[in-house]
Every structure is written in C-alpha cells, then in structure tokens.
Amino acid sequence: MTGCQKPGLEVTGERADHYLGLPGAHIVATDALLMVRDNLADVLDAKAMMCVHGGAGLGKTLSVNASLRDLAPEAVCRIQFRARPTPRDIRHVLFEALDIGGDPPGKPIEFDAVLKDVLSQRFRVLVCDEAQWLSRECFEYWRHLWDDRRTDIAIVFVGGGDCYQVLRREPMLSSRVYVWQEFQRLPREHVLRVIPAYHPVWEHTDLEVVAFADAHAGHGNFRSWAKITAHAVRALQRLDRQAVDREVLGWVFSKLTGRTA
Amino acid sequence: MTAAPADRQAGGVPLLDDWDDAPLATATARPLPPVTVLLDPHDDASITAALLAAHDPAAGHVTVHPTPATSSPSALACDLLAALGRPVARLAEEHISGTAPAWQAAAAWIAGDQISQLAVLRAHRLALAGWQRLLELRRATGTRLVLAWHDRALSRDVTRLLADVPHRVSRTVADMAGTGASMTNPAGPSCQSGGNEPGPEVAAALPPLPAADVAWFRAEAYRRLPAGEFARVDAVYSDGLNAACHWLAGHPEQRAAEAVDHGHYLRTLFPDGLRPAEITAGIALLEHRYPAYALRNLAGGLLCDSNGKTPRRFPMRWGDTAALQLFLSEMAAASPSRRHSIARLRGAQAGFLLHGLLLTLPDDLDDADGPGLTGLPFTTELASCVRAGVASPVHAAALTAALFTGLDPPSLAAIPVSALSEDGTALIVPFLQDQRTWPGAFFVPKPARPLLRAARAFLHLRGTPPTKPLLSGGIGPHAHRVTASARACGLALPVTHHTLAQSWHLRADAWWVGTALHTAERATP
Numbered sequence: 001m002t003g004c005q006k007p008g009l010e011v012t013g014e015r016a017d018h019y020l021g022l023p024g025a026h027i028v029a030t031d032a033l034l035m036v037r038d039n040l041a042d043v044l045d046a047k048a049m050m051c052v053h054g055g056a057g058l059g060k061t062l063s064v065n066a067s068l069r070d071l072a073p074e075a076v077c078r079i080q081f082r083a084r085p086t087p088r089d090i091r092h093v094l095f096e097a098l099d100i101g102g103d104p105p106g107k108p109i110e111f112d113a114v115l116k117d118v119l120s121q122r123f124r125v126l127v128c129d130e131a132q133w134l135s136r137e138c139f140e141y142w143r144h145l146w147d148d149r150r151t152d153i154a155i156v157f158v159g160g161g162d163c164y165q166v167l168r169r170e171p172m173l174s175s176r177v178y179v180w181q182e183f184q185r186l187p188r189e190h191v192l193r194v195i196p197a198y199h200p201v202w203e204h205t206d207l208e209v210v211a212f213a214d215a216h217a218g219h220g221n222f223r224s225w226a227k228i229t230a231h232a233v234r235a236l237q238r239l240d241r242q243a244v245d246r247e248v249l250g251w252v253f254s255k256l257t258g259r260t261a
Numbered sequence: 262m263t264a265a266p267a268d269r270q271a272g273g274v275p276l277l278d279d280w281d282d283a284p285l286a287t288a289t290a291r292p293l294p295p296v297t298v299l300l301d302p303h304d305d306a307s308i309t310a311a312l313l314a315a316h317d318p319a320a321g322h323v324t325v326h327p328t329p330a331t332s333s334p335s336a337l338a339c340d341l342l343a344a345l346g347r348p349v350a351r352l353a354e355e356h357i358s359g360t361a362p363a364w365q366a367a368a369a370w371i372a373g374d375q376i377s378q379l380a381v382l383r384a385h386r387l388a389l390a391g392w393q394r395l396l397e398l399r400r401a402t403g404t405r406l407v408l409a410w411h412d413r414a415l416s417r418d419v420t421r422l423l424a425d426v427p428h429r430v431s432r433t434v435a436d437m438a439g440t441g442a443s444m445t446n447p448a449g450p451s452c453q454s455g456g457n458e459p460g461p462e463v464a465a466a467l468p469p470l471p472a473a474d475v476a477w478f479r480a481e482a483y484r485r486l487p488a489g490e491f492a493r494v495d496a497v498y499s500d501g502l503n504a505a506c507h508w509l510a511g512h513p514e515q516r517a518a519e520a521v522d523h524g525h526y527l528r529t530l531f532p533d534g535l536r537p538a539e540i541t542a543g544i545a546l547l548e549h550r551y552p553a554y555a556l557r558n559l560a561g562g563l564l565c566d567s568n569g570k571t572p573r574r575f576p577m578r579w580g581d582t583a584a585l586q587l588f589l590s591e592m593a594a595a596s597p598s599r600r601h602s603i604a605r606l607r608g609a610q611a612g613f614l615l616h617g618l619l620l621t622l623p624d625d626l627d628d629a630d631g632p633g634l635t636g637l638p639f640t641t642e643l644a645s646c647v648r649a650g651v652a653s654p655v656h657a658a659a660l661t662a663a664l665f666t667g668l669d670p671p672s673l674a675a676i677p678v679s680a681l682s683e684d685g686t687a688l689i690v691p692f693l694q695d696q697r698t699w700p701g702a703f704f705v706p707k708p709a710r711p712l713l714r715a716a717r718a719f720l721h722l723r724g725t726p727p728t729k730p731l732l733s734g735g736i737g738p739h740a741h742r743v744t745a746s747a748r749a750c751g752l753a754l755p756v757t758h759h760t761l762a763q764s765w766h767l768r769a770d771a772w773w774v775g776t777a778l779h780t781a782e783r784a785t786p
Binding site: 086087088105107108109110112113137140141144147148149170171172174175176 | 302303304305306307309310313314316326328329330331336339340343349350383386411412
C-alpha cells in the first residue's frame with residue numbers, strides 16, 4: 001500500500017502539502033522555497049500583498065504553505081477556488097474559512113462589515129490559491145479588504161498559468177503587491193541535489209538514474225516527481241527490488257504514459 | 262486643471278425624478294464649491310490610503326469606500342450612510358431602504374453633521390447614475406465633493422456629465438482636506454466635538470439633598486451633611502448661582518430694570534420743559550446741599566412714590582418667559598444627575614434673588630420630570646450611541662428629543678418642524694393651558710443639535726411643510742419606533758408619562774420683587 005491520497009482528503013498538516021499526500025516525502029530546501037520564506041517574512045512584516053506565480057507543479061503552494069507554517073501558523077487562512085469565482089463567492093468562502101458561524105448577511109455591505117470586523121480582530125494572512133482564475137471584480141474585492149484601515153491582513157496570491165499577466169494587468173495590484181516571485185522548473189543540477197533528499201526511495205539511487213528519470217518524466221517539476229516517486233515505491237514492492245534502477249523506472253514510465261517502455 | 266462653466270441645472274445633470282426639486286435647490290444658501298476629480302492613473306495605494314486616513318466625520322471630512330461588485334445608486338447610498346457611521350442594517354426597519362429615502366437620509370446627515378468634504382473612492386467604477394446622485398447630493402448639501410478616479414482618463418460619459426458642473430481635475434491628494442496639507446474645516450468647528458458636560462469640580466456624585474426651597478436649602482444642607490458632602494453640594498449650588506448671575510447680567514430685561522433703577526429719581530421733581538443740562542445742574546445742587554437719605558425722603562413725600570427709591574412697582578412678572586425656560590433647561594440639561602440639577606437650580610434661585618427676582622420652581626421639583634430631571638444628560642457619548650444605532654435622521658432625532666426633554670411620546674410626536682430654531686439650539690413648542698397658549702422652550706444640548714438638524718433637513722428634502730410634525734415618524738404608534746431605536750442603541754428610554762405642560766421648567770416663573778443687590782457690573786467679570 002502506498003498510502004497515496006486524493007489531495008485534501010484525510011491528510012492534514014505538512015503531508016497535505018505534498019501532491020498525493022505522498023508518505024515519506026520531505027520538504028526540500030530548494031532555492032525557490034528559501035526565497036519564498038524570506039519574501040513572506042518581509043510581506044508579513046509589511047502586511048502587504050505578494051504574488052507567487054509559475055507553472056503548475058513547481059512547488060508554489062507547497063513552498064508558501066510550508067513557509068507560513070513556520071512564520072505565522074495561527075494567522076493563515078487558505079482560500080482556493082475550483083472555478084472562476086465572483087466576489088460573492090469570495091465573501092462566502094471567506095465567511096467559511098474564517099469560521100464566523102451563523103447565517104451570512106444578505107446585503108454585500110453588511111457581509112463586508114462582518115468580514116472586516118473579523119479581519120480586524122487579529123493579524124491574518126489570506127492565501128488565495130489559483131489566483132489566475134480571478135476576475136477584475138475579484139481583485140477589486142481583495143483590494144477593498146486590504147485597503148480598509150481596520151483590517152489587519154497580508155494577502156498572498158498564488159497562481160499558475162497566466163497568473164502573472166492577469167495580476168500585472170491590474171494597476172490596483174501593481175501598486176500594492178510588495179513582492180512578485182516566479183517559480184521555474186528545477187535545473188538538472190538542482191534536481192540531482194534535492195531529489196535524493198526528497199524521498200527515501202531516492203536516497204541511495206544512482207544519480208544517473210535520477211537524471212534519466214528527470215529527463216524523461218520529471219522535467220524539474222515537483223508534481224511529476226511526486227508521481228514518479230509514488231509509482232517507484234509501489235514498483236519496488238511489486239518487483240521485490242531494493243533500489244530504483246532503469247528497469248524499475250521502465251515500470252514507472254509505463255504507468256505514467258500507459259505504454260510499455 | 263480644467264474648469265467648466267457655471268452650474269446650469271436645466272442643461273446639466275438630469276434631475277432625479279424621485280427627489281423634490283424645490284427643497285433641494287434651497288437646501289443650501291452657500292456658494293457651491295467646485296467638484297474635485299482626483300486623477301490617480303496608477304491606482305496608487307498611497308492615494309487611497311491618504312483619502313481613507315482623511316476620513317474624520319468629527320472634523321467634517323468623510324471618505325466613502327464603495328462596496329465592490331455593487332453598482333446601484335441604493336448601494337452607493339448605503340456606502341454613504343455607512344461612511345457617516347450609520348447602521349445600514351436598520352435601513353429597512355426605519356423605512357429608508359428605498360433609493361430616494363436612503364439618499365435623502367445621507368444628504369440630511371451630511372447637512373446635519375456639517376460635513377464639509379465628501380470624498381468618494383473608486384469613482385471610475387461607479388455607474389453614471391451614482392455620479393448623478395452624488396452631484397445632486399452636492400447641490401443639496403453644499404459639501405465639497407471629491408471623486409477619486411483611479412484610472413488613466415475620465416470616461417466619455419463622465420466628461421459629458423461634468424460639462425455643466427464647475428469642477429477641477431487634480432493630480433495631488435495634498436489638495437484634499439484632512440490629508441496633511443490642509444487640516445481645517447471650512448464649515449466651522451466640529452459639530453460633534455465638545456458638549457455641555459460640566460467640569461470635574463461639579464461632576465462628583467452628590468448625597469441626598471434636603472427637600473427645601475431656596476430660602477432654606479443651603480442652610481439645611483449645611484446642617485444635615487458632613488462637611489465634605491456639603492462642600493460638594495455647595496460647589497454645584499454656587500455653580501448654579503453664578504450661572505444665574507451671569508445670565509441675568511446679560512439679559513436685556515435685567516439691563517432695562519437696572520437702567521430704570523439707576524435713572525435719577527430726582528428727575529421727576531423738575532417740571533417738564535427744562536433742558537437736560539438745567540435738570541442735571543438742579544440735581545447736582547440738591548445733592549450737594551442735602552444728604553442722600555434726606556433727598557430720598559423728600560422725593561418720597563413730594564411724589565408719593567413709595568419710599569422714593571425706584572419708579573418700579575413690585576411684584577412684577579418677568580417678561581421673557583421663553584428665555585427663562587431655555588436658561589433653566591440648559592442649566593439642568595448640563596447636569597450629570599438629578600441631584601446636580603436640583604442643587605444647581607436652588608443655587609440659581611439664590612442668584613435670581615440677588616438680582617431682585619423671585620424664581621419660583623414647582624413644589625414637586627424633587628419628583629418632577631423634564632430636562633435634567635429625567636434620564637441621562639445628553640452628552641457627546643450619548644449622541645455617538647444614537648448615531649451608531651439609528652440610521653434614519655427622524656428616528657434618531659425622536660430618540661434624542663425623548664432623552665433630553667424627558668417628554669412623553671405623544672407630546673414629542675406633536676412637536677412641529679418649525680419648533681426647532683434655525684440654529685438648532687432650541688425647541689420652542691407652544692402649548693395650551695388654562696385656555697391660553699404658552700411658549701414651551703427646551704434648550705437643545707450641543708451634541709443633540711446635529712441630530713435634530715438632520716431630521717429637519719430630511720423632512721425638508723422630502724418636501725414636508727414646517728407645520729408638520731418633526732419627530733412623529735420616529736415615535737410611531739404606541740412609541741414602538743422610538744422604543745426600538747433606543748433598544749438598537751443599547752439605551753433605556755426614560756419611562757415618562759408627563760406631558761409638555763407638566764415639564765418642571767415650563768411651570769417655573771419669575772417675579773421682580775425688589776431692586777438688584779447684584780448689579781450687572783458686579784456680576785460680569
């Protein structure tokens with residue numbers, strides 16, 4: 001049994017940050033993660049806005065979550081939308097995320113007054129994931145909350161795809177985002193350095209095998225590496241092997257691509 | 262910076278059909294300041310922050326931060342009311358949730374609170390109807406309107422809308438009041454700052470007071486109370502005495518009485534037709550040859566005029582009843598407790614006696630109702646409670662009047678709009694008693710004035726004639742509205758059944774009973 005989980009189901013804490021909730025996976029100190037931690041410390045200090053952007057699976061959310069777990073564990077309020085939200089959706093998601101209780105007010109102005117009251121009680125970091133899906137109206141709403149003199153918040157936008165372009169289009173955010181940080185694919189030399197520390201299955205693996213895996217499936221992307229790792233763990237059990245080699249990788253690639261190597 | 266031609270209502274902003282045109286047009290006599298459009302092409306956070314920091318209703322500066330994702334004029338009116346500190350959750354309950362009444366309420370509060378600058382953020386996102394309402398609001402209240410346009414250039418629609426409105430386009434937030442460069446309130450002193458709270462030396466709690474009229478009150482207090490308690494009572498008593506002396510010294514009737522008393526009584530010894538200089542010379546001769554007491558006896562004997570000391574006849578009723586009621590209600594309204602009011606009133610009676618006046622107060626003063634004797638004094642804090650708990654100007658004024666007058670709801674509901682003096686300092690309500698109409702004057706405490714002015718402005722905007730009731734809309738059948746307002750503010754409504762005529766200060770009277778021992782010259786520092 002691998003213990004892999006659907007994201008967000010019955011996996012909490014640090015493990016939940018990992019794609020598939022991969023058991024045994026470690027958070028590895030990539031340059032990007034270290035920079036996120038430094039940047040977040042500055043943003044929290046300034047109670048400002050930050051934008052973390054980059055392609056899917058590069059470790060943005062994990063880095064932000066892991067850093068905030070250290071920097072401000074009690075202050076974090078994570079908000080994620082599954083589809084293109086409206087300001088009304090944001091209000092309701094915030095209402096739930098802040099655990100306000102009772103029935104949400106009907107009128108937007110009354111709703112906002114309740115949210116602002118709660119957001120003024122103590123400092124909070126609002127983490128808005130998948131920010132590339134937000135409309136101008138939604139950004140206007142975040143700005144409204146942030147500009148309010150009573151609220152005591154920092155906002156971290158995390159997004160993939162064209163998140164950077166979307167946020168840059170909004171002058172209101174350009175003047176308010178304190179730090180922009182882009183996540184990129186891990187270069188091969190970084191992969192060779194961090195993957196052995198990422199999971200025990202790679203700890204004693206030949207680096208040439210790791211490089212082969214990255215070249216054909218990993219591509220410097222942590223989400224891909226999480227899938228490779230999960231399949232590699234299962235493959236070792238199925239094939240009764242002690243270490244990952246090219247044959248094990250072949251089994252893994254067949255699962256990933258649906259074709260035999 | 263650009264300038265537009267003078268305001269032309271007919272060709273400019275379309276008039277809004279659910280506002281009454283005539284009352285709006287006359288709502289302000291001051292020249293309208295031009296609209297300021299603050300251009301913020303980069304949507305700079307510091308500009309928004311500066312305008313939000315300038316928000317200070319007590320200084321007359323209000324900044325509105327419109328709710329995102331709303332575009333209706335009624336939502337903008339709610340934003341205005343919220344920025345003014347009013348509870349928008351109560352609009353429906355107070356019957357001002359409709360677009361027109363909500364805007365009228367906002368305009369009334371701006372007028373009542375003397376808001377000199379209204380800044381509206383995110384103006385580039387407002388619907389044109391919102392702009393039209395804001396321009397109408399400016400015309401109705403005379404407030405300086407600042408519209409922050411956080412985009413590169415004005416839209417074509419807005420440019421067209423402003424064509425007939427005097428305006429200027431600014432790029433610096435330092436031009437706005439309250440943003441650091443300018444901290445003054447051109448409309449004058451704060452409407453909320455200050456009040457008529459007593460000084461700390463007379464605000465300490467008082468012991469039970471003797472139930473005695475002015476002649477024995479102080480002596481009884483001295484006999485019955487420990488030295489420390491008597492000192493506290495005496496401080497309040499003296500405060501009332503000094504207030505009475507000060508007030509009488511400046512009152513025209515007192516000055517006229519003194520002029521009569523001090524006009525030379527020997528003047529009547531001389532026949533008509535003499536020149537003033539001859540009379541003066543004759544008086545000087547008499548005074549030179551005879552002692553003063555002999556001259557007074559002479560005048561008394563020759564002229565059969567009492568003892569010759571004064572041409573006035575006593576007792577004589579004090580003529581300015583309304584002013585007396587205002588003075589008494591003002592003095593009592595400033596008291597922190599019923600005991601303070603009574604001690605102060607007894608002191609005032611003593612002060613009146615020093616000026617030759619017998620101030621009669623109701624025999625049941627210790628149990629009577631009315632200003633200063635019913636409920637709490639109407640302080641700035643109490644006014645803040647009302648502002649935060651009630652959104653409708655009429656509802657707020659009704660609760661305010663109930664608190665500072667202590668009148669029963671039917672009496673409050675009958676007070677006409679015209680009863681409020683122009684400056685909002687007095688409510689003068691005629692009432693019938695013994696088949697005569699008497700003036701019933703209530704001093705309006707300073708923190709209550711903006712609330713009453715706002716109610717008047719609201720009714721004015723709705724075209725209500727001055728003869729119609731000022732507060733009845735906020736009282737409601739069986740007082741349920743004013744009771745609900747009090748509950749919303751967390752206040753206890755005074756339980757009172759006394760009518761206007763039963764108010765203690767309307768049953769007070771004053772009579773001239775002698776010449777003043779304490780003249781204006783001595784009373785005035």
